[in-house]
Amino acid sequence: MVKGTEGQQSPATPSQSPGDAASDPATGAQASAQASIDGLTGRYLVLLEPDKTREAERALKGSASITMDHVQAGDDTPIGARSIDEGRGLVFPALGVAVVHPSREQFSSFSSAVARSEDMIEMEPERFIYAIGQFDPAYLRGFRDAVNHLYDKFTEADERLGVIGGAAFANTDQLSWGLLATRVNSSGETGRGVRIAVLDTGIDLTHPDFQGRAVLAKSFVTDETYDDGNGHGTHCAGVACGPKQPRSLPRFGVAHDAELLVGKVLANSGRGTDSSILAGIQWALSEGAQVISMSLGGAVLASQNYSRVFQQVGERAIQQGTLIIAAAGNDSNRTRGKLEAVSHPANCPAIMAVGAVDRDLRIAPFSNAGINVNGGKVDIVAPGVDIVSTWPGTQQYKSIDGTSMATPHVAGIAALYAQRYPNLRGDALWARLLQQAQPLSAPARDVGAGLVQAPQ
């Protein structure tokens, strides 16, 4: 159960009564007969905010009379072998997770406490796990894809595109559809204190939406200044961190308070080389960027290996606490059944690959797919069709499509999480983005973990 459903009884209600609790010999967990039939233990996993263990404990004790015990570092007793009495719970401080066993009477106050508390992110029922041999993520992805495929079949959805029934977003007087779909509008975060580097065709700093804003810009293109003679870079910068109140349009920028670094690594023609990108990444890291957004790349063949040079760069960046996010590429033509592989350098495992969806949360026809046996999966998707943002010159604004437009949505939202959780960087930031993504009824091959969502 995700926060915000306060008081709602999920199907995973706890034991029917203390009297009908049964013990599962495989796990040692106490569970009701009903819970066992459902594959549920009757206990709940609660995801805690980092470093908020004590506060969460107090909330559970005060609101639901649930007493928590601690699992100390070095204690490796399997959780399944632990008996947790009703009315008690176990905290794993190192994991930021608690296992809680509320009684039937405590459940309502327990779920309300989780929903109300700032220190607990969400709860979900604990399930019995049965051995299926060695854990294989590919098997699980395949299983999920098969389920999604069946769902599409039975709901008569377009099999090729995969769509959540009825989900459609539109630009409003206040917000772009992209911000609505990713729930940026209801996030309290602004990106303040976080540095985002947009590596692209530069930026038009004379644009009214960037005038007066502190932007650090540098060109890595021979004989060209950071000024954007193309428009693509200004557009991407606008999506990642455009203003809260643009001059004449609804808000379209995600992290409007973030500190913006602009590295021009593509010429005004929109073209560039690996070496310019590497120089831009090095600069962004040296300037302390926590997030690097790269709406660029080059096509690869389905059998082609990823770049080991860029893989090393992605790994080193993560080690330094910086997340590199890149566009998956636009080479597919799904309306004709043509899928192309995730592009370079997004196909590197250490670089987050972003696909694009439209207003109906359908995968965009051009968005590349994770079909390369040598690596290169789509990690996440974001709005990338009919995306309005800043544009140089007298035109000022333009609506365009591309995984280029999806990428700065993810980068901006990464900055929101980085602001919310100051210790969440690199790998941990990557994991949080994927954990919080909204699952979509399309193959993981196309949408990865799903639609990026801002912190709430």
Next chain:
Amino acid sequence: MDVGVNLAVKDGENFNDTVALARQSGLRVTQAFDTLGIASGRIDAEMLPSLRRLPGIIVEEDRAVGTFEA
């Protein structure tokens, strides 16, 4: 004919020593980033095989990239 290359010095190798070996193999270094373990440069295409044979190094030809506006 010259080609542009990017090279990664693998973990555990001395960056400066390895780049120096690359120079001796004909690489004209245009940028070197110690913290990333990355260097770029240009080299005569005929000398590329010897550069690739250096230990502790990954060599890739510089490739063209572009925007992803559909």
